[in-house]
Amino acid sequence: RLAVKLHKTRAALWNEYFNNYANMSAEMWEEEKYEDGMKWKFLEHKGPYFPPEYQPLPDNVHFYYNGKTVKLSLAAEEVAVFFAQMLDHEYTTKVVFRENFFKDWRKEMTHEERSLIQDLDKCDFGEIHAMHKAKTEARKNMSKEEKQALKEANQKIVDEYGYCLLDHHKERIGNFKIEPPGLFRGRGEHPKQGMLKKRIQPEDVIINCSKDSRIPVPPAGHHWKEVRHDNSVTWLVSWTENIQGSNKYIMLNANSKLKGEKDWEKYEVARKLKSRVDDIRYQYLQDLKSKQMVTRQRAVALYFIDKLALRAGNEKEEGETADTVGCCSLRVEHITLHEQLDGNECVVEFDFLGKDCIRYYNKVPVIKKVFKNLKLFLENKQPGDELFDRLNTNVLNKHLSSLMPGLTAKVFRTYNASITLQQQLKELTNKSDNVAEKLLSYNRANRAVAILCNHQRAPPKTFEQSMANLQAKIDARKEQLALAKTELKQAKKEAKTKGNSDPKLQAAVKRCEEQLLKLEVQATDREENKQIALGTSKLNYLDPRISVAWCKNMEVPIEKIYNKTQREKFAWAIDMTEADFEF
DNA sequence: TATATAACTTAGGATAGCTTAA
DNA sequence: TTAAGCTATCCTAAGTTATATA
CATH class of the missing domain: 1.10.132.10 (Topoisomerase I; Chain A, domain 4)
Known part of the structure; x- marks a missing residue:
């Protein structure tokens, strides 16, 4: 209840500020009374902007298989072009990328194509690649007038699709374009790299807007998957992406009131932590001595999160994404304990891949109690075992929110x-x-x-x-x-x-x-x-x-x-x- | 209680386009 | 005037967290 009250006070403060910011008088802008969790009262927009349809290759650009010209079907050709365009990139040399691509490409082929094209190494995308390079070159060398015309055309699209009306405001949309099809480029050793990211149709798209707004019109001959009116969320458009099966959203720009207020709130929570951090630190240092294994693991994890600004570290489904970890998902193989190192005692050497496969490497002297606990956690475990086997981000965040409303692992990163x-x-x-x-x-x-x-x-x-x-x-x-x-x-x-x-x-x-x-x-x-x-x-x-x-x-x-x-x-x-x- | 999902923030690389120096 | 270099912006993947579901 306290958190809700706090939130409401903040919202009022924010509104006061935003009235000024938007250069509007208070009378002009009747103050919105949002119920808890209500993000807007009125939302109107034009829907997403779809990428252009695939343009077939001109007749003088050929694809060769085993040295012979093969005229591909439209669907297969489009995917071939995706690959050809990436030929300069290191991705296309990776085995996983090539295998995933080839498998998905073959799915797009006709029967005849599939029985003919069995080996990626026998494919020659040279002419398609050259055409693509020529195109980018030509784009670079456009005349001033052509560039200007292109810019104006783009601006027109932004003007039409790039804004929405949210309550009393015209707000900029962050990403109003549907992501174009292509080959999936994951980060690091991603098991799904090279897979075909499919073209999104209006039939895949959910529209979110007010009942009483002008509902976006789907492209001619198409219909939306769904039109809903959910004002408990901030997104305008969503669809499901085929690689991970996760949702993609079109949302507002960072300069919008909705996003700005959220950002402000984030920093207010972090400031709140500032006033509470001494107590919280004292608490987790006490917890290092707990009789309960879970509590000690939680305390050590918190120590890392606080001292080293590690991310929470959710569990990930194996084989779906690259093998990366954060604090709670650290494995035995990711740390090495040194009683003595470079003149320091109780040094923990971290070496793991974090978000986006960015390596985290650090040698950190820690307090004795942490070191002792770590030794204990490592006992009888294999390199691939979890360091904090009794802990996950859910348990950790539950604990944190009991210490302070709104406190989660990532607040420590913001605060620190x-x-x-x-x-x-x-x-x-x-x-x-x-x-x-x-x-x-x-x-x-x-x-x-x-x-x-x-x-x-x-x-x-x-x-x-x-x-x-x-x-x-x-x-x-x-x-x-x-x-x-x-x-x-x-x-x-x-x-x-x-x-x-x-x-x-x-x-x-x-x-x-x-x-x-x-x-x-x-x-x-x-x-x-x-x-x-x-x-x-x-x-x-x-x-x-x-x-x-x-x-x-x-x-x-x-x-x-x-x-x-x-x-x-x-x-x-x-x-x-x-x-x-x-x- | 565990697991899945939805919604949202955080992330680095690619690229467009502006600036500056030749 | 032009090309090189650099910065800002775009893009979308990859996280976190809250909530729904089994």
Whole structure:
């Protein structure tokens, strides 16, 4: 009940803010009274935008099997094109990808095709691939006018399908396009990579909107799977995808009221954790000594989640997805215990694949009680056995929500990310620094969070080159600076005899120094960022009010840290945050 | 109580398109 | 003016969590 009350108070606060934000007077916007769980009262939209239908290959582009031209049926040809388009990609060399593709491709073939085409290695997609490359090339080389026309056509689609009416607001939709068919590209060693992701028809699509709205019209000759009017959910359109059998949704853009409010709530829960975290930590440290195995496992898991910002780690169905784990699903093989390592005692070495098959590797000194428990958990287990065999995310989250309303495993990630940013910003930035230095500090604080959350990226392909280019610029600037300095010296000497120094030359030296510093700072920033992605934490874990307050305090324009999309998403924070905000 | 499912957030890679330097 | 390089945006996969179902 308390949580509901809290929620309602927040909703009222939010409405007050949003009235201002939307630049509407309170009278114009009759305050919505939402029942619990009601997401909207009125929802109208145009339905999804479908990808264009398949365009058959021109007659001069051939597919060959075993060296002979084969004219494929339309369905088989479309799938062949999917494969041909990916030929430059590493995917198409992987055995699993090729096998899955070939199996699904054969399903699309006619009887005759199927009996002829039995070996993928005998297929020659060369001409189709070349055609595709030529097409992308041609697109790149379009004239200004053609590009402009294309842009306008796209804008027209956005104007028509990209917005909806939700209660009193025209809101942008996040993804209004139905996903086009193609070959499934999973991450890492995905058992389903290469399978055919089928074309979605209107008959597969569920529409969600108000009863009294103008119901979206299906494409000519088609009908929707269902039209429903469920205002307890936020999606406008959904369909079932054929690879995993899971649902896909069309939902609002991040700048919408619905999403913004949810985001705000997320950070409010994390702030609440801030005020409770001491007690909660004390509790799980006590629990390390519990007589109950479940409780001790839960305590160790919480220790990891809190200290290392690990994800909850749901169980996954084997063979359906790549083999990745989070905290609760860690297996014996993923950790190594060291009584002594690099001068530290009780070190746990983690090595596992997390979400998106991103490797988590870390050597962490832990407290003795945790170490002792871990040793116990490992007893009589095989490498493939679960470390926390009595624990799952359900048990863990049930416990957490009993400690604090709204508390779940992922709140710790949000909390620790945001509090780390705030602390780091305090520690790293000086008011007297120039903007470039302040931004380096900001990025370093952001980077500390990204490292904590293990947000990695593949080093950009052009990284080495781009670093070299930057270094060349720095060298050139250094030379220029040296030159400017000698000129100034010379001028000063002459000034002694003539009596006036040269302010122009002094300014030139100063400008040169500033530019050099800026370049050097940029180089440092880029080098440190080689394998680290800052965007994910910025967008999903860092309370934007921390950044907004920092910008105000440091007199850094908000545009320096948030691009247009980010400013739109965080409009609420930019609008409501004072310089003294504390997370 | 276990398992499945729905709904929603979080995630990195691909690509479009803008900026900058040659 | 053009191409290279970089950033923003798009895309959709892969998580988490709450709830429904067996």
